[in-house]
Each structure stands twice: as C-alpha cells, then as structure tokens.
Amino acid sequence: MAHSEHVLERFRHPKYVQNSESLCVGRAGSKLAGSLIELHIAVEHDVLQARFRAYGCPATIASADFLAEQLDGSTLHAARPDRHDIIRALQLGPARQHCAALAIEAMDKALEALPST
Amino acid sequence: MVEQAGVYLDNAATTPVDPKVAAAMSRCLTLDGNFANPASHTHHWGLAATDAVEEARDEVAAITGAAIEEVVFTSGATEANNLAILGVAQRHEPGHMISVATEHKAVLDPMLHLRKMGWRIELLPVGEDGRVDLQQLQDSICDDTKLISVMHVNNEIGVVQDVAAIGAIARARSVLFHVDAAQSVGKLALDMHAQQIDLLSICAHKFHGPKGVGALCVRRRPPLRIGAILFGGGHERGLRSGTLPTHQLVALGEACKIARASMSTEMPRTAAMRDALWSELQSIPGILLNGSLQHRVAGNLNICVEGVEGESLVTALQRIGVSSGSACTSASLEPSHVLRALGRKPEQAQASLRISFGRFNVEADVAVAAQDIRQAVQRLRDIAPQVASS
Numbered sequence: 207m208a209h210s211e212h213v214l215e216r217f218r219h220p221k222y223v224q225n226s227e228s229l230c231v232g233r234a235g236s237k238l239a240g241s242l243i244e245l246h247i248a249v250e251h252d253v254l255q256a257r258f259r260a261y262g263c264p265a266t267i268a269s270a271d272f273l274a275e276q277l278d279g280s281t282l283h284a285a286r287p288d289r290h291d292i293i294r295a296l297q298l299g300p301a302r303q304h305c306a307a308l309a310i311e312a313m314d315k316a317l318e319a320l321p322s323t
Numbered sequence: 324m325v326e327q328a329g330v331y332l333d334n335a336a337t338t339p340v341d342p343k344v345a346a347a348m349s350r351c352l353t354l355d356g357n358f359a360n361p362a363s364h365t366h367h368w369g370l371a372a373t374d375a376v377e378e379a380r381d382e383v384a385a386i387t388g389a390a391i392e393e394v395v396f397t398s399g400a401t402e403a404n405n406l407a408i409l410g411v412a413q414r415h416e417p418g419h420m421i422s423v424a425t426e427h428k429a430v431l432d433p434m435l436h437l438r439k440m441g442w443r444i445e446l447l448p449v450g451e452d453g454r455v456d457l458q459q460l461q462d463s464i465c466d467d468t469k470l471i472s473v474m475h476v477n478n479e480i481g482v483v484q485d486v487a488a489i490g491a492i493a494r495a496r497s498v499l500f501h502v503d504a505a506q507s508v509g510k511l512a513l514d515m516h517a518q519q520i521d522l523l524s525i526c527a528h529k530f531h532g533p534k535g536v537g538a539l540c541v542r543r544r545p546p547l548r549i550g551a552i553l554f555g556g557g558h559e560r561g562l563r564s565g566t567l568p569t570h571q572l573v574a575l576g577e578a579c580k581i582a583r584a585s586m587s588t589e590m591p592r593t594a595a596m597r598d599a600l601w602s603e604l605q606s607i608p609g610i611l612l613n614g615s616l617q618h619r620v621a622g623n624l625n626i627c628v629e630g631v632e633g634e635s636l637v638t639a640l641q642r643i644g645v646s647s648g649s650a651c652t653s654a655s656l657e658p659s660h661v662l663r664a665l666g667r668k669p670e671q672a673q674a675s676l677r678i679s680f681g682r683f684n685v686e687a688d689v690a691v692a693a694q695d696i697r698q699a700v701q702r703l704r705d706i707a708p709q710v711a712s713s
Contacts, residue, residue, distance in 0.1 A: 209638070217638060223706055233708070240632065240673055244708045261707040263634045 209264050210297035217264035222274035224257035232316025234308045241266045241305065245274065245312040249320060252282045258312075265302040269309040272296060277313065286313065329642040330688045334529075334622055334681030335478055335506065336646055340574070341531040341682065347577040348533060351375065351570035361567045362558065372569045379576025386579040387504070387523055388514030389540035395559045396538050396572055400505035401429040403524035403539035404472075406552055406563065407501045408433040411470045411522075413550025417441035418467035421460065421498075423474070423484075424664040425449050430472050430503055449664055453482035453614035461492050470499045475507035479661040479677055480614035481623025483511065490519030499547065505529055505537070509582030510590060510620050515540055521547055527571075531682055532578030536571035539563075589682060594621040596680045596689050603693035607700055613665055613675065622680035627667060631703045633674040639699035643692050646677045 209217070229246035236242055241262030248255045256277035258270035269292050276287045292298070292306035331339070340348075351357040351372075361376045363369025377391075384391045397403045408420070408430065422434055424446045431446075438444045445463055447455055455473060464471075471493050473484050486502050493500035501522040504513060509530030515523045526537030541547055541562065555564040582589075601624055604610050609629035628636060633647035658672030667675075678692060 214638070217635070220706065233710075237710075238669060242708055242710075259706060259708040261630075261703075262632050264638045266632075267635065267706060 208299075209268075209302075212296045213265050213268040213298070213302075216268035216271045216296070220258075220267060220271040222257050222271050222278060224259050226257075229255070229257065230316050230319040230321075232312040232314065232319060234311035234315060235262070235266075237261050241308055243270045243308050243312040245270065245277075245309070245316040247277065247313075247316040247320060249282055254278060254280050254282060258309075262308075263302075263305065265296065265298055265305040266308065268296055269298075269305045270312070273309045273313055286317075329644060330684070330691050331644045332678045332680060332684065332688065332692060333644045333646050334684075335481070335677060335679035337528045337534060338531045338681050339683060340528075340533050341578065341581055343581060344532055344574045344577045348570045348574035351573050357569055357573065359569070361569055362556075375569055376567055376572050379572040379579075382576035382579035382583075383525070383538050383540070386508060386513065386583050387525065387538075387540050388516055388518075389523065390543060392560075393515075393540045393543050394538050395541055395562045396536070396567060396575075397524075397563055398535055399528070399537040400427075400503060400524045400526035402563075403526070403537050404429040404501075404503055405433045406539050407522040407524060407541075407549070408437070408470065408472060409552050410549030410562070411499055411501075412437050412440070412442065414548055415469045417443075418469045419443045419445065419465045420470045420472070421445050421447065421463055421468060422472045423447050423449060423455055425453060425477055425480075425482075425661045426472070426474055427478050427503060427505070430474065434472070449482075451666055452618065453477060453480050453661075453665055454618060455484055455489070457485065457488055457492065460489060461496075464492075464496050464498060468496070468498045470501060472501040472503070474503040474505075475511065475513075476504075476620045476623075477614070477661060478506050479659060480625045480665070481506070481620040481679070482614040483507070483618045483620060485618075486520060487518040493521075494519045506620060509579065509586065510622075512586075515542070522549070527575040527578050530578055530582050533571060533574050536568065536575045538575070585682075590621040593680045593682075593684070596684060596686060597622055597624050597678075599686075599689045600624055600678065600692055603689065604696060607697055611667075611671065613662060613667065622684075624676075624678040626676050626678075627662070627671045628674040628676065628700055629671060630707060631674040631700055633676070635703055636674055636676065636696075636699055639703060640695050643678075643695050645679075645692075647675060 224246040229248040244259040246257040256274040260270040289306040359368035359372040361372040508525040521542045523540040528534040611627040613625040637647040662672040
C-alpha cells in the first residue's frame with residue numbers, strides 16, 4: 207500500500223480534474239475491475255486541452271493526473287508520453303504499473319475519438 | 324491525541340498496550356525484576372517467575388471461565404487455533420470438520436491443510452447479517468464429524484455468533500467445539516464450561532496487551548486429548564514446548580485483569596461511540612452497514628461506500644487510522660472473503676471500511692472520523708467518472 211510522495215501529492219491535490227462537457231473522451235478499465243480512467247481531450251489551434259476523471263487506487267488517480275498534465279498544452283502532433291514515462295515520474299512499483307497502462311489506454315482512445323485525426 | 328497524531332480507529336487489528344500492562348511487563352525484563360525462566364526451580368529467581376506466570380494463568384482462567392490447569396499458553400490466537408484444529412486431527416482418523424465461510428484465515432488455513440490430508444471440511448455460509456443458521460449447522464453434523472470451529476466475534480464485521488447455542492448442539496452430538504475468541508475476550512462475557520466450549524483461543528493484543536502471546540484453553544473434565552504441534556521440552560503439559568515468556572504472560576494476565584474489571588462500563592461507552600458514528604455516517608448517500616448491528620461487538624463498525632474505491636478512501640483519511648477490505652495490488656481485485664460471504668457485490672466490497680473503537684478513544688474522535696469520512700467520500704466521488712457502474 208506504500209505510495210511514493212509523487213503519487214500521494216497528485217492523489218491529494220489533482221490539478222487536472224475534468225469539469226466541463228465539451229471534450230472527447232477515452233475510457234479505459236471499469237469500476238467493477240477496480241479502476242476506471244476517463245481522459246477528456248479537446249483541440250484548439252492544434253493545441254490540446256486535457257483533463258481526467260478517475261475511479262481507483264491512488265496510483266490510478268495520480269497516473270491520470272500526470273498524463274493529463276503532460277498532454278495539456280502540447281501540440282496535436284507532439285510525441286506522446288508512454289507508460290514508462292508515468293512509471294518513472296511517479297515511481298510506481300511493479301504492482302502499480304497497470305495503473306500507468308490504463309491511463310495510456312484512455313489517452314489512446316481519447317486521441318482516436320478526436321474528429322480531426 | 325487528535326491534534327498531534329490523528330485518531331487511531333483500528334483496534335480490531337491491534338490495540339495499543341495499556342500503560343499499566345506495559346509497566347507490569349517491563350518489571351519482568353531486567354535483573355531487578357521477574358526476568359528468570361519459570362522452569363528454573365533451583366533458585367528464587369526462577370520460583371518468582373513461576374509465581375508470576377501462574378498468577379497470569381489465574382487471570383486467563385478467570386476471564387475465560389476455564390480451570391487453571393486448562394490454560395495452555397501460546398504465541399497468540401493463530402497458534403492456538405492451529406493447535407486446536409491440528410491437535411484434534413492428530414487424535415482422530417480423517418473425518419469431517421465444520422467451520423464457517425467468514426472465519427479468520429488462522430482457522431481456515433489449518434482446515435484447508437487438513438483437507439489435503441483426507442479430511443472433509445465443510446464451511447457453512449452465513450446470512451446477510453453475518454450469522455450462522457443454527458438449524459443448518461445442526462443438519463450438517465455427520466456421524467464422523469470430529470470438530471466444529473466457530474469464531475465468537477468476527478474480526479472484520481464484529482458480528483457475534485451464538486456460541487452457547489452452538490455449544491449445546493455440538494455437545495448433544497458429542498462433537499468437539501472450538502471457539503476463536505480473539506476478538507471477544509475482554510469484550511464479551513466468556514465461560515467456556517457454561518457455553519459448552521471444548522477448546523477456546525485467545526490473544527492479548529486485541530484487548531490492550533502485547534502482541535505475541537495468547538492461550539488455548541483445553542477442556543479437562545472429561546479429559547480432552549489433543550496432539551502437540553511444537554516439540555522441545557514438554558512445557559505446558561506437553562502441549563506447547565518452549566520457554567514461557569514471563570514478561571509476555573504477566574502482560575497477558577494484567578490485560579485480562581483490567582478488562583475484567585472495566586468490561587461492564589467500558590463496553591457501553593465504546594458501543595455509544597460506535598453508534599454515534601454510525602448515526603452520523605448514515606446521512607451520507609450510498610453507505611451500507613455490513614453485518615448485523617444488533618448482534619455486534621461494541622467497538623466495531625464496518626461499512627461499504629458505493630462509488631468510491633477502498634484504498635483511495637483509506638489513503639484520503641490521513642487523520643484517522645482505519646482499515647479497508649481491499650487493496651489494488653493487481654489488475655484484478657480481491658474483495659474480502661467475509662464481505663463476499665455476506666453477499667456483497669465485488670464493486671460494493673471494494674470500498675469497505677472497518678472502524679473499530681477501543682479503550683483509548685474518546686467521544687471527540689467520533690466527530691473527527693465523521694467529518695473526515697464525509698469529506699473524503701465527497702472528494703473521491705467528485706473525481707470519479709460520472710457513469711453508472713461500467
């Protein structure tokens with residue numbers, strides 16, 4: 207159950223929680239399985255706006271917040287983070303790495319759902 | 324306590340040692356105290372240690388209703404449960420044993436070990452209230468049933484089983500009856516003979532004694548023979564070899580003494596705090612109580628919180644120490660076997676909180692817990708996707 211300070215800080219004070227409805231949504235996981243991440247993405251002038259909603263353990267919420275931060279303000283064609291970036295940044299242990307994979311899956315689905323791509 | 328270190332509400336996991344118990348224990352460690360080996364009868368140090376250990380045995384006997392010679396000291400309830408179950412198995416040809424789906428792993432695991440050795444192990448279901456159906460228990464007894472093992476108070480949900488009624492059923496069919504009383508000793512009245520219990524497990528650390536010490540009370544009239552599982556010296560009438568830890572046993576005795584003297588006032592006080600918290604929490608939407616409120620040990624509250632994940636809830640509760648029934652250690656979630664046995668759906672059992680009050684909690688702790696749980700639930704629900712249950 208021990209989490210890194212990076213995870214705990216984002217879990218306690220997430221900055222990228224979605225609060226509007228006009229974004230494309232990528233959804234990964236399920237509440238039944240214990241983790242569900244929604245990544246909400248919009249594009250304006252080739253620049254992404256990213257937000258998240260998440261249900262799950264602290265590492266799930268922190269992974270979604272970190273990924274939304276990485277995507278928010280990046281250009282549409284910039285290189286995307288992968289799960290290793292999340293694992294490294296949040297110092298996720300082996301038992302928590304699926305949380306990072308889930309966030310990436312949500313990102314991929316959200317990007318696919320964008321009308322311009 | 325609240326301002327400095329938060330509020331400890333996990334007394335069903337373990338309790339802080341009572342300062343009076345710690346003082347008694349520390350008097351048995353150094354040269355100027357009762358440090359000696361109680362088996363050393365050749366000098367006064369050893370004889371004084373023997374006296375101290377036997378006084379502790381008196382206290383255990385008094386709190387369990389056992390006779391003094393029925394008390395076998397162990398390292399705790401896990402060892403006592405293993406000794407009871409494996410010890411009975413050693414004296415019989417493989418046959419049938421009955422227990423309950425909501426038992427502690429310290430009962431379930433030795434039973435499942437016996438299953439590999441040819442024993443038929445039957446685990447009875449419980450109702451939504453967490454209690455065993457006595458008729459079903461009676462009907463499940465076979466000609467070759469050797470042991471029934473039922474815990475007095477469940478460690479997760481605090482539900483109390485009617486051990487006297489089960490004892491009567493077992494005795495009428497000449498089946499041995501074991502009770503894991505780890506969560507009830509010092510909290511509920513125990514009298515192993517009146518309740519027709521043949522084997523009774525207790526430990527010290529659930530009622531403000533130290534970890535690492537407990538006892539199995541083994542009926543002697545008529546004599547009940549069980550096999551040992553530890554060998555090397557023949558201590559405890561051959562049932563539990565190993566030098567008796569004077570300091571641990573003195574502490575166990577002191578914990579029994581304090582609990583026995585304070586039970587009649589302490590349990591209503593603890594129950595009142597639990598009831599006050601439950602009253603506060605009921606106003607939060609989507610909160611369910613796990614197990615019977617009526618048949619429940621004083622300090623225990625166990626709830627499911629819908630729409631919130633358990634580990635996040637516990638992590639968000641920084642100021643209060645409680646436990647959760649789940650942990651996200653893999654992609655697949657394993658809800659508690661106790662909550663599943665109550666019929667809780669996996670998504671409900673994911674977010675369960677066990678809140679357990681003890682001797683050192685005060686009324687003000689209720690308000691802190693209620694406020695923090697309410698805020699944490701709201702915050703996590705605000706972050707969660709707004710979808711029904713996908």
